[in-house]
Amino acid sequence: MLPKFPSLSRFLPLFACLIALSGLTLANAAPPEATPSKTGSKAEIPDFTLPDEPERAEKVIVTLAARDTTVSPGSSTLLAVTFDHAPKWHVHTNAPAVPAAWKAANFEPFPTVVTLEPDAGLKVSGMQWPRPVEILADLAGTGKAEKYGVFEGKATVFLVVNVDASATPGPRPLKVNISYQACDDTKCQLPVETSLTSTFTIGAPTVAATPADPVFSSFKPELVQNFIDAAPGSGAKSTVRFDVLGKSFEVDTKSGAGFALLLLASALGGFLLNLTPCVLPVIPIKMIGLSHEAGSRSRSLLLGTIMFAGVVFFWLVIAILIASIKSFTATNQLFQIPWVSIGIGIFVAIMGLGMLGLFTFNLPNWVYSVDPKRDSIGGSFVFGIMTAVLATPCTAPFGGAAMAWAATQSPAIILAVFAAIGVGMALPYFILAAFPKLVSWVPKSGPASELLKQVLGLLLFAVAIYFIGVGIDPLLREPVDEPIRFFWWLVAAVVVGAMLWMIFRTIKITSSLVRRSVFTILGLAFSVGIVGIARAFTDHGPIRWVGYTPERLAKYQAEGKVVVMDFTAEWCFNCKLLESNVLHTPEIVELLSSDGIVPMKIDLTGNNKPGAAKLKELGWVSIPLLAISGPTRPDPIKMDWYTVDDVKKAIQDSTAAIRKRE
Numbered sequence: 050m051l052p053k054f055p056s057l058s059r060f061l062p063l064f065a066c067l068i069a070l071s072g073l074t075l076a077n078a079a080p081p082e083a084t085p086s087k088t089g090s091k092a093e094i095p096d097f098t099l100p101d102e103p104e105r106a107e108k109v110i111v112t113l114a115a116r117d118t119t120v121s122p123g124s125s126t127l128l129a130v131t132f133d134h135a136p137k138w139h140v141h142t143n144a145p146a147v148p149a150a151w152k153a154a155n156f157e158p159f160p161t162v163v164t165l166e167p168d169a170g171l172k173v174s175g176m177q178w179p180r181p182v183e184i185l186a187d188l189a190g191t192g193k194a195e196k197y198g199v200f201e202g203k204a205t206v207f208l209v210v211n212v213d214a215s216a217t218p219g220p221r222p223l224k225v226n227i228s229y230q231a232c233d234d235t236k237c238q239l240p241v242e243t244s245l246t247s248t249f250t251i252g253a254p255t256v257a258a259t260p261a262d263p264v265f266s267s268f269k270p271e272l273v274q275n276f277i278d279a280a281p282g283s284g285a286k287s288t289v290r291f292d293v294l295g296k297s298f299e300v301d302t303k304s305g306a307g308f309a310l311l312l313l314a315s316a317l318g319g320f321l322l323n324l325t326p327c328v329l330p331v332i333p334i335k336m337i338g339l340s341h342e343a344g345s346r347s348r349s350l351l352l353g354t355i356m357f358a359g360v361v362f363f364w365l366v367i368a369i370l371i372a373s374i375k376s377f378t379a380t381n382q383l384f385q386i387p388w389v390s391i392g393i394g395i396f397v398a399i400m401g402l403g404m405l406g407l408f409t410f411n412l413p414n415w416v417y418s419v420d421p422k423r424d425s426i427g428g429s430f431v432f433g434i435m436t437a438v439l440a441t442p443c444t445a446p447f448g449g450a451a452m453a454w455a456a457t458q459s460p461a462i463i464l465a466v467f468a469a470i471g472v473g474m475a476l477p478y479f480i481l482a483a484f485p486k487l488v489s490w491v492p493k494s495g496p497a498s499e500l501l502k503q504v505l506g507l508l509l510f511a512v513a514i515y516f517i518g519v520g521i522d523p524l525l526r527e528p529v530d531e532p533i534r535f536f537w538w539l540v541a542a543v544v545v546g547a548m549l550w551m552i553f554r555t556i557k558i559t560s561s562l563v564r565r566s567v568f569t570i571l572g573l574a575f576s577v578g579i580v581g582i583a584r585a586f587t588d589h590g591p592i593r594w595v596g597y598t599p600e601r602l603a604k605y606q607a608e609g610k611v612v613v614m615d616f617t618a619e620w621c622f623n624c625k626l627l628e629s630n631v632l633h634t635p636e637i638v639e640l641l642s643s644d645g646i647v648p649m650k651i652d653l654t655g656n657n658k659p660g661a662a663k664l665k666e667l668g669w670v671s672i673p674l675l676a677i678s679g680p681t682r683p684d685p686i687k688m689d690w691y692t693v694d695d696v697k698k699a700i701q702d703s704t705a706a707i708r709k710r711e
Contacts, residue, residue: 316473320474
């Protein structure tokens with residue numbers, strides 16, 4: 050959501066006092082966001098003291114009109130959405146053309162979007178957008194006005210709605226979803242998302258009548274095609290912006306080459322998921338399984354292909370959910386349901402039991418399919434799904450931006466992008482399966498093999514404790530409260546135990562001084578590392594975060610503060626790494642402690658509906674995300690993978706823009 054700034058109407062009470070001192074009366078002064086009263090007394094004022102026309106409280110009034118009251122099946126009707134702007138106010142167009150200077154200042158406009166709520170038998174076949182009006186504005190706080198196209202005055206969007214020949218007769222509501230952002234020449238209000246409803250009847254053919262509403266006289270059928278976007282009515286952008294470690298670039302998906310490049314970037318994002326802390330623990334487990342089949346390339350290739358299919362299958366299921374369920378836009382939403390995290394933790398614990406060889410007693414048959422030591426077709430498919438599931442709390446570079454863009458597109462594009470992510474993630478396992486000699490060095494039997502399985506089994510228990518812990522945490526607190534992180538010490542205890550066991554057994558198994566030394570050093574290093582991680586993640590840190598609520602954010606924005614919003618969650622390991630290694634550095638802590646800057650944490654560990662809504666308003670679907678908003682920026686600067694220099698520059702640019710305006 051974008052910052053909102055005080056309008057001149059906030060000073061009406063002061064003006065009222067001054068006028069009262071002169072013996073004049075001002076009745077029913079309305080607050081900035083209230084609807085002005087239609088009643089009230091007015092003192093007689095000499096002509097030479099007449100005040101200017103009061104500033105309108107609502108900068109944009111949106112109305113919906115339907116051309117027809119009855120529409121026959123197989124025909125079409127017309128809807129008109131009119132934006133009535135106050136003087137000197139306007140909204141962004143459906144496809145804003147941002148000046149280069151504003152792009153350099155990280156300005157991102159909030160496009161106007163008009164969509165028809167999906168309804169059986171009804172479909173938008175075309176739209177006519179108003180022609181943009183060019184103005185001079187400085188919405189990016191650069192200090193220089195630039196030419197910029199907007200909608201202003203009375204601007205009407207027409208939707209051509211086709212009625213299927215098989216549509217059920219009877220009354221039918223037409224619900225139109227509208228989002229826009231009102232701006233003047235230098236500042237913008239918060240974006241608005243609203244819905245308007247009209248009703249018409251599907252019935253027998255009637256003689257067309259002249260529209261009662263004159264708004265339809267401006268409809269020009271010949272202009273409909275000229276204003277239809279790639280996805281009519283969606284307002285979706287055709288360009289995808291990637292921001293990775295301070296470098297940014299855009300991909301235009303309108304061309305075949307551009308869309309192919311997007312799929313390649315999506316696949317790269319999927320591949321990089323394997324390097325995140327969420328997935329790394331399971332890679333050695335699969336290597337063990339493949340090493341058992343190193344002598345049979347065909348068997349290894351079969352199991353690798355099945356696992357490949359399991360990974361891609363999971364991502365396609367996620368794509369289908371996003372395409373079919375409007376409220377589901379990202380995989381991390383699954384982890385906002387505490388029982389999902391707890392269930393995954395239990396599942397991983399069962400995998401740990403399998404690694405430790407504790408399936409020697411009778412268990413249900415389905416349990417054996419997740420035993421990593423049993424390389425079956427069913428087990429490989431389930432293992433592929435589980436590997437993809439473990440990746441969902443993490444977001445790799447490229448993947449987050451691709452998923453966020455795809456979630457606003459057609460079902461076919463959503464499926465293509467998420468399939469590319471799945472292929473990229475599964476490809477390394479397929480390569481290892483196709484060339485099993487790459488893992489032939491992994492011990493297949495003997496004491497060393499058993500020790501490796503035992504250590505990995507204990508590490509899986511640590512992963513299980515982590516998921517169960519992040520699932521229980523939101524059940525015990527409110528989203529604005531500090532998280533309960535004691536489970537990190539349990540994770541550390543299990544990992545240290547596994548490392549000590551590895552050191553002890555290595556000394557028993559081998560007499561080689563080199564091997565003993567190497568594994569002792571590795572074990573001690575991992576032990577020190579996990580204790581350090583537990584200490585860092587359980588420490589509340591040097592930043593005095595303010596828990597997010599919409600009211601708090603509005604308050605600080607109204608005061609003209611720069612708000613640094615950190616979207617995080619206890620299950621988001623990447624978020625924790627960025628907080629520890631970037632946000633907790635002395636120079637960033639000093640910046641966040643400065644006057645005029647408010648660090649605000651938006652914790653999505655549990656079912657934080659206001660926080661999830663805020664993430665959606667920013668046009669983002671996954672975390673980590675750092676969003677920096679200021680009174681001179683209509684759209685916050687957004688970064689998912691960032692460095693200390695990136696954060697410093699974004700904060701300094703926002704505060705510098707404020708100083709310029711002062």
